[in-house]
Amino acid sequence: MDKANPFQATWSWKPFIACHLFALALLLLWLWEPTRAAMDLFDFSLFSLLNEPLATHSAWRLTWATASTRPFDLLVGVILLLLLIRGDWIFKASQARAATFGFLCAAVVLVVVRILYAKIAHKLGWQHASISRLSEGAVHLGGYFPGWQGTVFTIKDASARSFPGDHASVLLIWALFLTLFARTALQWVVIWSLALLFMLPRLVAGAHWGQDDYIGGVQMALLALAWSCFTPFAAKGSAALVRWTQPLFNLLAKIPLLNRLSVIAA
Template identity: 85%
Template sequence: MDKTTPFQATWSWKPFIACHLMALVLLLLWLWEPTRSAMDLFDFSLFSLLNQPLATNEAWRLSWAVASTRPFDLLVGVILLLLLIRGDWIFKATQARAATFGFLCAAVVLVVVRILYAKIAHKLGWQHASISSVAPDAVRLEHFFPQWEDTPFEVKDESARSFPGDHASVLLIWALFLTLFARNALQWVVIWGLALLFMLPRLVAGAHWGQDDYIGGVQMALVALAWSCFTPFAAKGSAALVRWTEPLFRLAAKIPLLNRLSVVAA
């Protein structure tokens, strides 16, 4: 077995099928009227719990307003990347580069799944507006920070098409990907604690319903995980990227500080 990669270039049929079955069950539950009504009630209750304190708590309001901006999304991306490439946490230091490229392959699959799902959802009339546009007592963050509009710090608290939750799907594919290789409960707690925490801003602001994330986002992440990690795609794609980028990493290894990163040193 190649000890520099955590992937195997084989089809894993049981988890591959299981991911698709779970995604299908979630879709059927969402389409069935009784469970859909229960989800709507749950989402309104959750939104009220998270959103209403924005009206009276200034610190709460400012914190979630900042967390609902694009620059904060970039910060989240950096945090997730640093945890991914850190050697001897989830992945061995010698596997950090291959694992990082494997996740990149999973992310590419997720983009394809997201595009196809969005087209299907639009065609079949599954799209809906943000919960902030529907809930009569919604506290809109943009009303408190109008000066942020038309700037990089514009608050994301509304969308005409909020289903499925693409923001959540990125966090979920990251969490599911790392969970495949996590070895203890502490790692699982950190992974899922961060994923859920970083999903909250869109839910607090009302840009997404809960079901956009726990139905749509989970579905997309499961399908993307299946086609990347339970097929040869991640293994072969990662191996090819490792070969193609070897000269670049050889140069990076000569740069102080950079050469201390596991993904470079590997």
């Protein structure tokens, strides 16, 4: 393995197969009627616990309404990216650029998995409406902030088809990807605390059921991880991107302050 590239350009069959088996097990549990009924009951209880306080706390409503908008998603993306490219945290400074491109490869695989999964889910009738549409007495955040609707601050609190949870899958692939290379318990705690925290807005607002995330989102993230990091794809893809973008990074390295970033300086 190249010291500047954290990936191995080989097939890692055991984790590759394990990811697929775990994803399959989740799907079978979700399709089996007794466990599906238990999941539905759990999700309604979870939604009630998270959503009901919005009815009586205006500051709480504003907080979660803001967290359920696209600009907040963009802010989350920036936070996750900064943690990814930060040198000598999860990855060595010399590996930051290759690691970032490796994650980009995983994200591309996730997009493909998401498209295929959505088509299969629609074809087989696995789709369902958001829990906020099916739960009596649900607090709809959009109703409290009508002026936000139709703007860049449109609140994501309902959907006709909420399964699988694509928002959660992005957070989960980020968390799983970094977990592969994390070395301390503190790193794991930070990674998963952030992933779970940023998954909450859609659950509080009711745009997604819990199972959209812990079944659909986890499945998609596992498959994307398997086909990117446990195959030669991430290693070869990141190495190629590092080569192709070297002239660009040579220019960026001449810019003061910017050249202090590990992903640039590497």
